[in-house]
Amino acid sequence: MKHFRKLIFVCNGSDCKKAGAKKLNKDLKSLTDEAPFKGSCKFIKTKCMDMCKTAPNVIVGDYFCKKTTAEKVLLQIKKS
Ligand code: FES
DSSP: OOOOOEEEEEEOSHHHHHTTHHHHHHHHHHHTTSGGGTTSEEEEEESOOSOGGGOSOEEETTEEEOSOOHHHHHHHHHHO
């Protein structure tokens, strides 16, 4: 049986930090520490993705989450 971890890229550039990327990162880590997601996600902090107008930005698989929240990212993780 194969076990895949989903890669989630969270922008930590200055504009995304101002828009709440640090809190988003904390929320995502605490939410994915619980039951169905535990051990299935790997968070990677990135530098600016050049999409600052839509901060905070997160990439889940091949989906780009703009102006996102932890809940929206979780929904996307469930879908992918
Ligand atoms: S700081 Fe996040 S896209 Fe530029």
